[in-house]
Amino acid sequence: MLVEHLSFAYPWMFAAFLLLPIISYLRLKKQVHRVLIPYAASWLPPRRNSAPPMWKAVLLYVSLALLILAAARPQKMIALQPTEKQGYDIMLAIDLSGSMLAEDAFQNGKRVSRLRAILPIIQQFIRNRPNDRIGIVVFGGKAYTLANLTMQHDWLEEQIGRLSVEHLEDGTAIGDALGIAVSRLTQKDRVQEGVRTGSFIVLITDGANNSGYLQPLQSAQLAARLGIPVFTIAVGRQGVVPFPVFDRAGHLRGYENRVSEIDFDTLQHISRITEGKHFHAEDAATVEKIFAEIDKATPKRFSAERVTLTTEEFHWLAIPALLFLFLSLLLRGSTNATSF
Numbered sequence: 001m002l003v004e005h006l007s008f009a010y011p012w013m014f015a016a017f018l019l020l021p022i023i024s025y026l027r028l029k030k031q032v033h034r035v036l037i038p039y040a041a042s043w044l045p046p047r048r049n050s051a052p053p054m055w056k057a058v059l060l061y062v063s064l065a066l067l068i069l070a071a072a073r074p075q076k077m078i079a080l081q082p083t084e085k086q087g088y089d090i091m092l093a094i095d096l097s098g099s100m101l102a103e104d105a106f107q108n109g110k111r112v113s114r115l116r117a118i119l120p121i122i123q124q125f126i127r128n129r130p131n132d133r134i135g136i137v138v139f140g141g142k143a144y145t146l147a148n149l150t151m152q153h154d155w156l157e158e159q160i161g162r163l164s165v166e167h168l169e170d171g172t173a174i175g176d177a178l179g180i181a182v183s184r185l186t187q188k189d190r191v192q193e194g195v196r197t198g199s200f201i202v203l204i205t206d207g208a209n210n211s212g213y214l215q216p217l218q219s220a221q222l223a224a225r226l227g228i229p230v231f232t233i234a235v236g237r238q239g240v241v242p243f244p245v246f247d248r249a250g251h252l253r254g255y256e257n258r259v260s261e262i263d264f265d266t267l268q269h270i271s272r273i274t275e276g277k278h279f280h281a282e283d284a285a286t287v288e289k290i291f292a293e294i295d296k297a298t299p300k301r302f303s304a305e306r307v308t309l310t311t312e313e314f315h316w317l318a319i320p321a322l323l324f325l326f327l328s329l330l331l332r333g334s335t336n337a338t339s340f
Contacts (some may be wrong), residue, residue: 066321087131141171173212
């Protein structure tokens with residue numbers, strides 16, 4: 001729904017209208033002085049095609065009034081009324097630790113890193129949830145908010161496609177990431193009787209918490225108190241996995257085998273105490289399971305963001321004001337009369 005109205009950016013400019021009666025007074029006063037000299041009009045040469053004095057005054061005052069209105073910066077404000085939609089508020093917490101480079105996943109028959117395998121799944125997750133507000137937290141040795149809750153899904157997909165392990169410090173701060181995700185879902189206007197309705201967190205990681213300030217179960221308990229389910233996804237497999245080795249210039253030198261340790265117990269515990277679900281992401285079917293679990297929950301209603309469009313309208317007043325002022329001066333010159 002569109003709501004349109006006119007406003008002024010500088011309404012204090014209207015005080016300039018007080019100058020118009022002063023100008024009028026000074027102009028009349030000057031005309032009175034002329035009559036003090038008898039027969040002064042006979043000294044002047046005959047005027048040709050003279051415009052009536054009233055028209056000159058009208059043009060002058062109209063141009064000044066329009067200039068004052070233009071200086072007040074009239075603006076057309078078009079408000080797009082928020083529309084009520086039905087959907088979820090979801091925070092995605094994505095692991096960008098160095099272990100996400102392990103290449104124990106396959107995509108189109110080709111071996112790829114865990115991160116490259118999971119990113120298209122996350123993008124599809126976003127694409128399939130058009131009515132949800134989605135935010136993103138990324139974490140390695142520290143956790144950061146990449147995006148607050150938003151309906152701008154195309155933008156989110158672009159940001160997901162740009163994610164890289166090199167962007168963050170190495171480490172796995174699961175507790176901090178989960179804590180930040182919870183904090184992004186705790187706005188007071190969306191908490192009813194201490195419980196956050198219609199909200200979920202999807203935590204994606206391939207390791208165990210070894211960094212940060214919060215322990216995973218501490219953040220999970222906070223989410224549980226607020227009624228926010230956490231769906232945990234363990235990426236990769238346990239045991240020895242091929243890991244790429246790079247030189248200082250970032251060129252691939254080869255592969256070496258490293259031991260992969262995923263803390264399944266903690267991830268399962270997080271989901272259990274928050275009444276979420278735990279999954280092991282070995283294939284794309286995991287995402288379908290997540291969708292199925294989320295769809296079982298009762299969606300909440302929320303209002304989309306209110307948007308206001310502003311259009312400057314001063315030129316519609318400034319242009320005729322300048323034309324009237326020019327015409328007033330032109331008539332003055334043609335009649336050889338003095339203004340004011």
